Each structure stands twice: as structure tokens, then as C-alpha cells.
Amino acid sequence: MAIIVQKFGGTSVANAEKIRAAAKKTIKAVKNGYQVVVVASARGKQTDQLVADALEINPDPSPREMDQLLHTGEIQTVALYAMALDEMGYDAISMTGYQIKMVTDNNHSKARIKSIDADRIHKYLNQGKIVLIAGFQGINDEEHVTTLGRGGSDTTAVAIAAVLHAEICEIYTDVDGIYTTDPRIFKDAAKINQISYDEMLEMASLGAGVMHSRSIEFGKNYNVKIHVRSSSEDKEGTIITHEVPQMEDIVVSGATIQKDLAKIGIIGVDHKPGNAAKIFSALATAKVVISDIIQTEINNEKANISFTTSTSDLKAAKKAVDSLKDALNFEKVFVREDIAAISVIGVGMRTHYGVADKMFNALAKEKINIDSISTSEICISCIVDEDQAEKALAAVCRAFDLDKPAEKRITKG
Amino acid sequence: MAIIVQKFGGTSVANAEKIRAAAKKTIKAVKNGYQVVVVASARGKQTDQLVADALEINPDPSPREMDQLLHTGEIQTVALYAMALDEMGYDAISMTGYQIKMVTDNNHSKARIKSIDADRIHKYLNQGKIVLIAGFQGINDEEHVTTLGRGGSDTTAVAIAAVLHAEICEIYTDVDGIYTTDPRIFKDAAKINQISYDEMLEMASLGAGVMHSRSIEFGKNYNVKIHVRSSSEDKEGTIITHEVPQMEDIVVSGATIQKDLAKIGIIGVDHKPGNAAKIFSALATAKVVISDIIQTEINNEKANISFTTSTSDLKAAKKAVDSLKDALNFEKVFVREDIAAISVIGVGMRTHYGVADKMFNALAKEKINIDSISTSEICISCIVDEDQAEKALAAVCRAFDLDKPAEKRITKG
Numbered sequence: 063m064a065i066i067v068q069k070f071g072g073t074s075v076a077n078a079e080k081i082r083a084a085a086k087k088t089i090k091a092v093k094n095g096y097q098v099v100v101v102a103s104a105r106g107k108q109t110d111q112l113v114a115d116a117l118e119i120n121p122d123p124s125p126r127e128m129d130q131l132l133h134t135g136e137i138q139t140v141a142l143y144a145m146a147l148d149e150m151g152y153d154a155i156s157m158t159g160y161q162i163k164m165v166t167d168n169n170h171s172k173a174r175i176k177s178i179d180a181d182r183i184h185k186y187l188n189q190g191k192i193v194l195i196a197g198f199q200g201i202n203d204e205e206h207v208t209t210l211g212r213g214g215s216d217t218t219a220v221a222i223a224a225v226l227h228a229e230i231c232e233i234y235t236d237v238d239g240i241y242t243t244d245p246r247i248f249k250d251a252a253k254i255n256q257i258s259y260d261e262m263l264e265m266a267s268l269g270a271g272v273m274h275s276r277s278i279e280f281g282k283n284y285n286v287k288i289h290v291r292s293s294s295e296d297k298e299g300t301i302i303t304h305e306v307p308q309m310e311d312i313v314v315s316g317a318t319i320q321k322d323l324a325k326i327g328i329i330g331v332d333h334k335p336g337n338a339a340k341i342f343s344a345l346a347t348a349k350v351v352i353s354d355i356i357q358t359e360i361n362n363e364k365a366n367i368s369f370t371t372s373t374s375d376l377k378a379a380k381k382a383v384d385s386l387k388d389a390l391n392f393e394k395v396f397v398r399e400d401i402a403a404i405s406v407i408g409v410g411m412r413t414h415y416g417v418a419d420k421m422f423n424a425l426a427k428e429k430i431n432i433d434s435i436s437t438s439e440i441c442i443s444c445i446v447d448e449d450q451a452e453k454a455l456a457a458v459c460r461a462f463d464l465d466k467p468a469e470k471r472i473t474k475g
Numbered sequence: 476m477a478i479i480v481q482k483f484g485g486t487s488v489a490n491a492e493k494i495r496a497a498a499k500k501t502i503k504a505v506k507n508g509y510q511v512v513v514v515a516s517a518r519g520k521q522t523d524q525l526v527a528d529a530l531e532i533n534p535d536p537s538p539r540e541m542d543q544l545l546h547t548g549e550i551q552t553v554a555l556y557a558m559a560l561d562e563m564g565y566d567a568i569s570m571t572g573y574q575i576k577m578v579t580d581n582n583h584s585k586a587r588i589k590s591i592d593a594d595r596i597h598k599y600l601n602q603g604k605i606v607l608i609a610g611f612q613g614i615n616d617e618e619h620v621t622t623l624g625r626g627g628s629d630t631t632a633v634a635i636a637a638v639l640h641a642e643i644c645e646i647y648t649d650v651d652g653i654y655t656t657d658p659r660i661f662k663d664a665a666k667i668n669q670i671s672y673d674e675m676l677e678m679a680s681l682g683a684g685v686m687h688s689r690s691i692e693f694g695k696n697y698n699v700k701i702h703v704r705s706s707s708e709d710k711e712g713t714i715i716t717h718e719v720p721q722m723e724d725i726v727v728s729g730a731t732i733q734k735d736l737a738k739i740g741i742i743g744v745d746h747k748p749g750n751a752a753k754i755f756s757a758l759a760t761a762k763v764v765i766s767d768i769i770q771t772e773i774n775n776e777k778a779n780i781s782f783t784t785s786t787s788d789l790k791a792a793k794k795a796v797d798s799l800k801d802a803l804n805f806e807k808v809f810v811r812e813d814i815a816a817i818s819v820i821g822v823g824m825r826t827h828y829g830v831a832d833k834m835f836n837a838l839a840k841e842k843i844n845i846d847s848i849s850t851s852e853i854c855i856s857c858i859v860d861e862d863q864a865e866k867a868l869a870a871v872c873r874a875f876d877l878d879k880p881a882e883k884r885i886t887k888g
Contacts, residue, residue: 078531112551118491120558127561130569131554134547138525141544145533148540156543160573161618205574 065187065228066091069101069197069219073236074293075139076106078146084293085146087234088192092152097187099226101197101219102143104135125170129199129209133159136196136215143194154192157183159199159207164218166200166208173200173208175217175280180225195222213274220277224284231281231288233273238292239299240265240272242464243317248456250465254315255298258305261315264407264441268318278302305409312471313410313417314462319455320403321448324376325354325433326383327368330393333359337390338367341383348382350375354403354436354445364393368434370445373399401433402451404458405443418442424461430454478600478641479504482514482610482632486649487706488552489519491559497706498559500647501605505565510600512639514610514632515556517548538583542612542622546572549609549628556607567605570596572612572620577631579613579621586613586621588630588693593638608635626687633690637697644694644701646686651705652712653678653685655877656730661869663878667728668711671718674728677820677854681731691715718822725884726823726830727875732868733816734861737789738767738846739796740781743806746772750803751780754796761795763788767816767849767858777806781847783858786812814846815864817871818856831855837874843867 068091070084084100091098103109112131116123123131140156147154162182166173186193197215200208210217216233223231240262241251257265259282266275272290281288281302291299309315331337338357345352354370371379376397383395404425411417418435421442425432430453433445446454458464463471481504483497497513504511516522525544529536536544553569560567575595579586599606610628613621623630629646636644653675654664670678672695679688685703694701694715704712722728744750751770758765767783784792789810796808817838824830831848834855838845843866846858859867871877876884 078528081532115491115551115555116558119494119555120562123558124561127554127557127569130557130571131551134550137547138528138544141540142528142532144540144543145529145536148537149533156540158543158620207571 063095063097065099065226066096067099067101067219067223067226067228067231068234069215069232070103070234070293071215071236072103072106072109074234075102075143078142080293081139081143081146082150084234085143085150087293088147089150089152092192096229098192099183099187099222099228100140100143100192100194101215101222102136102139102194103197103215104132105139108135108138126206129170129207132209133196133199133207136198140194140196147192152192153190154194155186156194156196158196160201160205162195164200166202166210168202168208170208172211173202175200175210175221178221178225183222183226210276213277216274216277217280220280220284220286220288223286224280228286231286233288233290234293235272235290236293237272238295238297239290240302240316242315243455243459244319247319247452248459248465251459252465252467254300255468256301256303256306256309257315258309258409259302260305260440261407261409262302264405264438265316265318268320268403268405268407268441268443273302310410310413312408312468313414314406314408314464315410315468316407317455317458317462317464318405318407319451320405321451322373323370323401323403323445324373324379325368325370325398325401325445326376326379327366327396327398328383328390328392329366329396330360330364331367332391333361333363333365340386340389341367344382344386345379348378350379350382352379354434354443356434370401370403400448401445402448403443403445404451404454405441406458406462407441409440411440411442420461421458424457425454428453428457430457476508476510478512478639479509480512480514480632480636480639480641480644481647482628482645483516483647483706484628484649485516485519485522487647488515488556491555493706494552494556494559495563497647498556498563500706501560502563502565505605509642511605512596512600512635512641513553513556513605513607514628514635515549515552515607516610516628517545518552521548521551539619542583542620545622546609546612546620549611553607553609560605565605566603567607568599569607569609571609573614573618575608577613579615579623581615581621583621585624586615588613588623588634591634591638596635596639623689626690629687629690630693633693633697633699633701636699637693641699644699646701646703647706648685648703649706650685651708651710652703653715653729655728656868656872657732660732660865661872661878664872665878665880667713668881669714669716669719669722670728671722671822672715673718673853674820674822675715677818677851678729678731681733681816681818681820681854681856686715723823723826725821725881726827727819727821727877728823728881729820730868730871730875730877731818731820732864733818734864735786736783736814736816736858737786737792738781738783738811738814738858739789739792740779740809740811741796741803741805742779742809743773743777744780745804746774746776746778753799753802754780757795757799758792761791763792763795765792767847767856769847783814783816783847813861814858815861815867816856816858817864817867818854819871819875820854822853824853824855833874834871837870838867841866841870843870
């Protein structure tokens with residue numbers, strides 16, 4: 063019997079009415095002949111409330127106790143979900159992370175899954191039960207409660223789908239799928255029917271917040287087909303899957319905008335081997351994530367080095383750089399926070415040329431200055447002035463027909 | 476190193492401020508040189524809220540899912556309690572019922588404890604940690620969550636104290652100890668310094684609601700000294716312990732009033748061997764708890780049989796009795812709900828005479844009619860009219876000096 067895993071986020075199970083609506087989707091899958099496993103998050107603002115309760119008692123609570131506190135929210139949801147299904151005449155059982163032996167490493171608040179007791183889930187499915195699993199949580203080898211961090215329930219769902227060899231993992235959410243770009247910024251964004259894990263990973267890491275990167279990595283590594291769809295409407299959403307040949311016909315699948323960026327420039331660094339390494343080693347020690355490193359020679363003795371980072375890492379990055387002033391003998395450091403990155407993503411770039419050219423032309427036509435450029439195999443990013451960023455995104459989207467469904471794009475291969 | 480177990484009820488941990496106040500009592504015990512284990516209930520009205528959430532979804536939720544839902548409240552409290560102790564500079568760790576392997580039988584919502592992993596608790600205590608244990612909850616042999624029912628956290632605390640061979644189990648509550656009778660009804664009631672398990676069991680079963688009977692039974696069976704005391708004031712409460720010789724000098728330790736009683740009388744039952752057995756067998760089948768059975772012969776052929784039960788069991792009792800009309804050939808059934816029981820309790824009764832006499836005289840002096848009387852080794856109960864019950868309680872309390880501390884009672888042996 064084929065298995066479906068359905069995941070419902072906090073807004074989709076926020077109250078009794080929404081839990082009942084979610085339960086109806088579960089029952090529909092049962093009626094379609096599937097064994098169904100549901101993974102749910104904590105209801106609505108429950109987790110926020112628990113975090114507030116904790117901070118009222120201790121401004122810096124230990125991650126171990128924070129996990130112990132927060133994992134209760136998901137348990138409440140699945141117990142209530144089981145009651146809802148029972149009331150509708152369906153046999154259901156709720157399970158905690160511990161009860162399905164969701165064993166993780168010891169990293170409280172950002173644990174990684176090591177193993178899951180699939181047999182126990184199969185046992186209840188084979189008894190004709192719908193199995194409801196509290197998302198976001200696990201236990202480590204010593205049976206302390208761990209949590210998987212932001213977006214953790216997505217990862218729970220995809221991991222469960224992987225170990226059960228589920229036909230599909232449905233992610234029910236408050237949007238009806240993945241869009242070519244953020245529809246709040248570019249209102250003509252088109253819904254994507256199908257996207258590859260690699261493209262989705264790039265989009266997630268570049269700020270498209272529908273799914274957490276880790277769950278997509280999991281899906282890619284364990285070959286789990288993921289369907290992101292609306293919890294309020296009954297229509298198809300976006301399938302995230304392995305690359306299929308027709309995906310390569312689409313040069314650009316999506317575009318992103320990142321505004322929480324900062325650029326640090328170090329002017330007049332001594333042009334000596336090893337100096338760049340000193341900078342990036344100091345930044346790594348300070349746990350600063352960086353991108354877009356640019357080094358330009360001024361003359362034989364001096365060079366400028368700049369890089370971008372997120373605004374949340376800026377303070378730590380500035381401190382790390384400043385600490386090297388004597389060692390590197392640089393002249394000064396400048397910081398720019400008024401920048402944004404516009405990126406285009408598509409596995410089709412691997413086999414098509416001219417994407418960068420088309421992107422730069424689209425920006426030039428709108429008189430948008432490009433500060434710097436970085437590229438990967440399936441992504442091109444341009445740093446632009448923040449106040450031109452939304453105009454830049456729109457220009458790029460129009461250039462690559464991202465306001466049209468994939469099958470209608472003239473920029474197809 | 477001696478161990479103390481401290482239990483805090485829901486009102487004593489209702490918010491951040493109260494959790495901090497409770498934590499200070501824990502720290503005081505640590506400073507006094509004890510290893511400390513804390514058992515806590517769900518905060519304030521959290522359990523009520525969860526019950527309401529459940530009933531909104533399913534008017535008749537399964538006990539298994541109800542236990543899964545409700546056990547989260549206690550986990551939240553102990554995680555927050557650990558954060559509070561941490562913030563005050565003390566090393567603490569919270570544990571769920573599962574994490575200390577609190578194994579129970581399968582009776583969801585009223586499970587009985589089978590075993591506890593004391594080694595795990597000792598391990599953390601020996602690391603210098605304060606161990607916080609979520610009350611009320613356990614797991615059965617299949618690792619499903621169970622709960623111990625009303626007053627369950629008291630039972631958790633006493634059971635933990637038993638397996639750890641704790642010096643004492645402190646029950647912190649919103650009253651400052653056990654009183655000779657309910658101070659809301661007889662305002663001159665005196666606080667009891669020391670009371671035996673047997674007396675406390677009688678008082679609990681007769682409606683004195685401070686502690687649940689099961690936890691007292693546990694204390695008696697495993698020799699756990701229990702100290703019921705105030706969570707808001709720092710003064711001695713009531714010690715519940717094994718009988719000590721001086722307890723026998725006090726003829727009557729306390730008095731109770733039970734108002735939720737009903738009496739059923741069966742008039743004109745055929746006076747044949749086995750007829751009474753038929754009645755009480757039918758009541759047992761209907762799970763009706765009864766007391767004070769009285770049979771009076773009318774003549775050689777007919778007898779009257781009456782008994783008391785709680786008003787909550789009345790409907791089931793009446794139905795069971797009515798079903799026997801043909802078999803027993805009785806004339807009619809009457810029901811009285813306007814009755815109450817006044818009881819006096821004291822282990823001293825075992826060795827002192829005249830208690831019943833003094834009680835009846837006290838009631839007679841106030842012109843209170845006694846409907847029926849029942850006695851046990853350490854308890855005498857009189858059924859009276861409900862509207863005379865409070866006057867009756869006061870009369871009995873004064874007769875046995877229950878408005879004075881034990882050491883000042885002239886009725887001492």
C-alpha cells in the first residue's frame with residue numbers, strides 16, 4: 063500500500079476549525095487508498111508564547127531546556143489532531159519524537175537526524191491507523207529532547223517520507239506553491255509547477271522562505287518527491303523533485319531578492335601572500351558567513367578586498383576585520399548596508415549560454431548600476447543599490463518571462 | 476547526602492514570579508546541604524485550557540490521546556523551573572516521565588506506577604544538579620504516555636521520594652497544612668502538626684481535599700515522611716507519618732463533613748437469604764461505591780434495606796435497584812439527597828472508649844437528629860440532615876477540642 067506523508071505548519075493547525083480542515087485532507091488521502099502519516103507543527107503562536115515565557119524567566123535559557131520546553135507544542139497539536147480524526151470516525155494515533163525513536167545528534171536547537179524507527183510507524187499503519195507525528199523534535203543518544211531548528215517540521219516530514227519510502231511528501235502551507243519570485247515584491251510572479259532540488263536549494267538559501275534548506279537537502283539525498291501546496295485551497299502546488307529533462311529547457315526558473323545584506327571593503331591591504339587567508343580565517347573563527355569576495359590590485363604593494371555578508375553578521379564581521387588592522391597594515395574599512403542582491407536561478411544555465419548577458423542588459427536598460435557579480439553553476443547574482451532593488455527584480459523577471467507559466471515562456475531552450 | 480523531594484502544585488508555579496519563589500525554596504534546601512528533586516504540576520490553568528481545547532475538537536476524546544495532550548503541561552513547568560534555577564546560578568536539569576522511566580500500567584488517565592529508574596535521577600544528583608521531574612505522567616510498557624489522574628503529581632512526588640529513600644517529601648500547596656476540619660466551614664479549626672497515614676487516608680476519603688488518597692497510601696506503604704506546607708509562607712506545616720505513640724494520646728485528630736451524599740431506601744424486600752447479596756452485586760456491577768448499609772426486619776417476611784452513596788453515583792444506583800423490583804418483590808424505593816455525613820477520625824479510638832458517646836451527646840445537645848451511624852476502627856460517621864450539617868460539625872469539633880492545637884486538648888488520653 064502506498065504511503066503519503068502530509069505536513070501541516072502552525073498556521074494550518076492554529077485552532078480547532080483549522081485542525082478539522084487539515085484532518086479532511088488526511089481523510090481524503092485515506093479514501094484515495096493511501097496509508098497516511100501526518101507531521102504537524104505547534105499551533106499558531108504557541109511556540110512564540112513559550113519562547114516569551116522562557117525569556118521572562120531567563121534571558122539566556124540553556125538550549126537543552128529550551129528544547130524540552132518547545133517540543134511540547136507539537137505534541138499538543140498531534141494529540142488534538144488524533145482526537146479530530148477519531149471524532150470523524152477514523153482510527154488515529156499520535157506519536158512524539160521519542161515514541162518513533164527520532165534519534166538526532168546532540169546539537170540542541172539545531173539537531174540533525176541520525177535515525178528513525180520506521181518499523182514502529184509501519185506497525186500502526188498496518189493496523190489501519192493514521193499516524194500523527196510531532197514535528198521539529200527528536201531525542202539524542204541519552205534520550206534528552208532535541209529540536210531541529212527553524213523549519214524543523216519540514217525536515218521531520220521529509221525524513222519520515224524517506225524512511226517510509228513514501229510516494230510523496232505533501233507540505234501544506236499558507237501559500238499555494240513556489241513562485242518564480244516573491245509575489246509580494248513582483249506581483250506578476252508565476253507559480254512554478256515543478257522545480258528541481260538544486261534550484262529550490264538556491265532559492266531557499268537566497269531568501270525564498272517557503273521551505274527550509276535542510277528539508278530540501280534531505281529530499282534530494284533520499285529521493286523524496288515534495289509537493290508544496292495550499293492548506294486552504296484544493297489545487298495543485300509545486301512539485302520539488304530530481305531534475306527531469308524538460309527542466310533544462312527552462313533557462314531561468316526563478317529569481318530572488320535579498321535585502322539583508324552588507325558589504326565590507328578593506329582599502330589598501332598589504333599585497334602579500336596569505337593576507338587574504340588571514341582575513342577569511344578570522345571571519346570563519348567569528349562564524350561569519352560571507353559571499354562575493356572581490357580582490358582588486360591597486361599597485362604592486364596594495365590591494366582592496368571586499369566581501370558581502372548578512373546584516374545580522376555585520377557586527378561580528380567588522381570586529382574581526384578591525385582586529386587585523388596592524389597585521390595587514392590596511393588603510394581603512396568601509397561598510398555599506400544600502401545594498402541588495404538580485405539573483406536568477408535555473409538548472410538550464412548548465413546548458414544554455416547568454417543568461418548573464420541578458421540579465422546585465424535588462425538591468426542596464428533600467429539604468430541600474432551593478433556593484434559586483436557572483437555566479438555558481440545554476441545561479442547568477444548581482445549586487446545593486448538597495449533603493450533600486452525592486453525595480454531590478456522586476457526588470458530581470460520580465461527579461462526571463464518569470465511572469466508567465468513555464469510552458470509559455472519564449473525564453474525556453 | 477540526604478535527599479529532599481519538593482512538590483509544587485499548579486497554583487504554586489502559575490507564572491514566572493511564582494516559579495522564582497518556588498525556586499528559592501529549592502535553593503534553600505540545597506544550601507541546607509540536601510540533594511533536591513522537584514516535582515511540579517502544570518502551570519495554573521494550563522491543564523484546564525488543554526482540556527477545553529480537546530473538548531472543542533472531540534466531546535469524548537480517547538484517554539490515550541488525552542494523556543498525550545495533558546502531559547505536556549508538566550513538562551513546560553519543569554523546563555521553565557530549570558531555566559529559573561539556572562538564572563539564579565544553580566545547575567538544574569528537567570526530566571519527563573519518560574526520561575526517568577516512570578513505568579505504569581496501561582490505565583490511561585488513572586495509571587498506577589510500576590517502576591522508576593532511580594539510578595538516572597541519582598546520576599544527575601551526584602553531578603551536583605537539581606533534578607526537576609514532570610509530575611502526573613508516566614509511560615506504559617509500550618512507551619505510550621499515561622497519566623496518574625487527579626492529584627497525580629502528589630503521587631509522583633511520594634513515589635520518587637520512596638525510590639530515592641528521601642529524608643522527606645515536601646508538598647507545597649496554597650494552604651499551610653492539614654487542619655482538624657475544613658476551616659472554610661468551621662473557622663476555628665486548628666492546624667495539625669502531625670498526623671498518621673491512616674488518619675490522613677480516612678480524612679482524604681471523607682472529602683478533605685488537600686492530598687489525594689493514592690499518594691498517602693504510597694507514603695504509608697513505602698514509609699515516606701510527607702510534609703504538607705505553604706508555598707507562600709515559610710513555616711512548618713503538617714507532617715504525615717507512621718503512627719507514633721503520642722498520636723494515640725489524641726483521641727480525635729480531625730473531623731470531616733461530606734455533603735455530596737444520597738441515601739437509597741428499599742422498602743419491603745422479601746426477607747429471604749441472598750436478597751441483600753443480589754442488591755449489592757447489582758450495585759457493584761454498576762460500579763456504584765456504597766457505604767452505611769442498614770437492614771431492618773419489619774416482620775418474618777419483609778425487611779427494609781438502605782445504603783448511602785455519592786450524589787454522582789445516585790442515578791446508576793437507582794437504576795440498578797429498580798432493575799431488581801421483580802426479583803426482590805419490594806414495595807417501593809425512596810431517595811434522600813438532603814443528607815450529609817459528619818465524621819470524627821483518630822487512631823486514638825483504637826485504645827480509648829467513649830468517643831461515640833461523646834459525639835452523640837454533642838449532637839443531641841444541639842437537637843440534631845442522627846439518621847444512621849457507621850464506624851470503622853479509627854472513624855465514626857453520623858448521617859444527619861444536610862441543613863443541620865454545619866452546626867453538627869461545629870458541635871463535634873468543640874466537643875473534641877478540635878479548635879485547639881493537639882497539645883492543648885483536654886480530651887487527650
